[in-house]
Amino acid sequence: MRVQADAPGRINLIGEHTDYNRGWVLPIGIAMGISLTAALRRDNLVKVYARDLKKEAVFSLSELSPGNGHNWWDYLAGVCWALLDEGFELSGADISFGGDIPIGAGLSSSAALEVAAAAALVRLNSLDIDKKKLALLCQKAENRYVGVQCGVMDQYASMLCKRNHALLIDCRSLDYEHVPLKLSQQALAIIDSRVNRSLAGSDYNRRREECREALALINEHSGVKRQSLREVTLQDVEQARFFLPEELYLRSLFVVEENQRVPAMVRALQAGDLAGAGRLMNESHTGLRDLYKVSCRELDLLAELSRGTPGVWGARLTGAGFGGCIIALVQKENLPDLQRRIMEETSGLLEKEPCFYTTSAAGGCVVKIIT
Numbered sequence: 126m127r128v129q130a131d132a133p134g135r136i137n138l139i140g141e142h143t144d145y146n147r148g149w150v151l152p153i154g155i156a157m158g159i160s161l162t163a164a165l166r167r168d169n170l171v172k173v174y175a176r177d178l179k180k181e182a183v184f185s186l187s188e189l190s191p192g193n194g195h196n197w198w199d200y201l202a203g204v205c206w207a208l209l210d211e212g213f214e215l216s217g218a219d220i221s222f223g224g225d226i227p228i229g230a231g232l233s234s235s236a237a238l239e240v241a242a243a244a245a246l247v248r249l250n251s252l253d254i255d256k257k258k259l260a261l262l263c264q265k266a267e268n269r270y271v272g273v274q275c276g277v278m279d280q281y282a283s284m285l286c287k288r289n290h291a292l293l294i295d296c297r298s299l300d301y302e303h304v305p306l307k308l309s310q311q312a313l314a315i316i317d318s319r320v321n322r323s324l325a326g327s328d329y330n331r332r333r334e335e336c337r338e339a340l341a342l343i344n345e346h347s348g349v350k351r352q353s354l355r356e357v358t359l360q361d362v363e364q365a366r367f368f369l370p371e372e373l374y375l376r377s378l379f380v381v382e383e384n385q386r387v388p389a390m391v392r393a394l395q396a397g398d399l400a401g402a403g404r405l406m407n408e409s410h411t412g413l414r415d416l417y418k419v420s421c422r423e424l425d426l427l428a429e430l431s432r433g434t435p436g437v438w439g440a441r442l443t444g445a446g447f448g449g450c451i452i453a454l455v456q457k458e459n460l461p462d463l464q465r466r467i468m469e470e471t472s473g474l475l476e477k478e479p480c481f482y483t484t485s486a487a488g489g490c491v492v493k494i495i496t
Contacts, residue, residue, distance in 0.1 A: 126165065128248045132241040132490040133158040134232040135282035136315060136443045136452050138291055139409050140387040142417060144276025145333050146380050147297040147353035149387035151304070152278055154286035154487035155232065155315070159224035161241040162495065165249050166217035171205060173198050176223030186215055191270045200235050203270030204242045207262045213252050220245070227480065229321035231444025235271075236279035239263040244284075244492045256489070257299070260284040274333050288488040293391055297355055304391055311399065311438070312457045312483045316431070316467060318423040319477040320448030329445050332417065336380060339365075339373040354380045379416035383409060403439025403454055407432060410441035410451075419446030423475055427451045430470055434463045 133154035140150035166172070169186040175197065182198040189206040196202075201220065208215055222241065226234040243259050243266075246252070254262070263280040267273050276296055286292050290303040336354055343357060343365045344350055351357060354377055362378050369377070386405045393401035410428050414420040424442045428451050431440035436459025443452045455463055464481045471479055 126249065126494060127496040128163055128245050128492055129495045130161045130163070130241040130245040130248075130490060130492045131158055132161075132237040132244065132283045133286065133487045134226040134234055134237050135279060135286070136232065136313065136450070136484070137278065137282075138452070139383070139390045139405060139441070140278075141383060141409065141413055141443070142332060142336075142419070142445070143355075143380060143384050143387065144278040144294070144296045145274065146276075146336055146384070147355040148380065148384040150276075150278045150294045150296060151291050151387050151390055152282040152286070152294070153291050153306070153313075153484075154282055154288075154489055155484040156487050157224070157226045157232065157482070157484070158283075158487070159222055159226065159234065159237040159241045161220060161222035161238070161245055163218045163220045163242075163245040163249055166219060168217045169215075170217040171201070172217075172219050173201055174221045176221060186217060189270075192272065195272075199271050200238050200266065201242050203266030204239050204246065204263060206270050207266040208243070208246065208252075210265075211262060213250070213254070215246060215250055218246065218249060227317055227319075229449070230317045230319075231442075231446070231449025232315070233279040233283060233444070235267065235273075236263065236275075237283045239266055240280055240283040240490050244490050248492050248494075256284050257281075261299070274330050282489075284489050286487065286489040289486050291391075291394070291486065293387070297353065304394065306394060306486050307397055308454075310457055312455055312460060312485075314431075314453040314455050314460060314463060315443075315450050315482040315484060316427050316453065317450045317480040317482070318421075318427055318448060318475070319479060320421060320423050328419070328447065332376065332419065335373055335376045339369060339377040342369055342373065343377070355384060357381055375416040375418070379412045382412055382416075399438045399454065403437075406439030406441040406452075406454060413442055413446055417446075421446070421448060424448070424451055426471065426474065427467065427479065430467055431455075431463060434466050435459060437463060
């Protein structure tokens with residue numbers, strides 16, 4: 126038996142760096158993803174072929190160990206390890222995968238690969254694991270095997286998103302809700318700066334540590350034991366300004382403000398308040414730039430040019446930052462104007478020509494038997 130698993134990448138409408146702070150996030154699946162085929166073997170080897178890279182790898186299910194290096198197949202090995210570590214039995218497999226998500230663009234190609242691999246292995250091995258649990262196992266693979274301390278958003282989005290809906294995730298309770306998107310005359314433009322970054326080698330993990338440090342100091346000075354920055358108020362942050370190092374104050378201020386923007390964004394979208402939704406997107410980008418400091422010159426330029434284009438309601442970086450993409454909420458009739466302006470006014474200013482995509486909200490991972 127052979128199976129095919131198709132898993133989408135994601136963009137995040139709002140709620141950046143709040144997932145690992147047990148806050149709210151609002152991603153959607155996108156019309157780009159990973160397609161993976163797999164067949165069982167009679168031994169415990171996993172043979173992988175990356176169609177886009179034209180590379181092969183082989184690893185043994187009996188020799189998996191976290192932290193053994195940074196290889197392109199670690200996301201697949203990590204998924205196998207996570208399933209085995211939870212007590213599930215796996216046979217070896219022949220796996221082939223490819224996709225159309227730009228690598229390193231912040232559109233969660235890694236989570237899509239993890240989710241597609243996990244879903245295929247579950248089907249091949251007749252395992253009884255629900256989608257929510259499987260998404261959490263994919264997060265475990267990335268946290269503990271690959272070494273990227275991501276929150277749950279990317280894996281949840283790739284696994285659980287619904288067509289024409291956003292996915293409101295409570296990263297404290299791990300509950301989620303599908304939010305209808307009423308964007309018949311609007312589109313989401315994805316503009317890839319082509320500034321590549323690797324989360325494992327970036328400041329991403331450092332930002333997570335800064336949030337932990339800020340929380341520990343706020344708890345120590347207040348005498349209240351909070352579990353995350355989700356439980357910290359703006360008043361708490363302003364009081365903490367007197368004893369927090371400047372960078373920790375800025376990080377915690379952003380997280381608390383961003384966490385308030387997510388439910389506000391849901392209300393704006395449900396009410397059809399595009400001006401309000403756009404304003405929240407713009408505020409989010411400003412905070413990511415000035416407070417969380419994960420933007421860059423290229424992303425700031427793309428966001429500024431987008432906001433200055435007629436028909437664009439708002440624009441912000443999406444994903445962890447340090448490069449990658451911005452998203453813009455734009456009237457469909459103004460998409461050509463936006464693309465033309467981006468291409469004309471970034472010529473000679475950016476090292477690489479930006480790539481321009483549009484997307485609707487796609488559904489989550491689908492698995493089917495192909496032979």
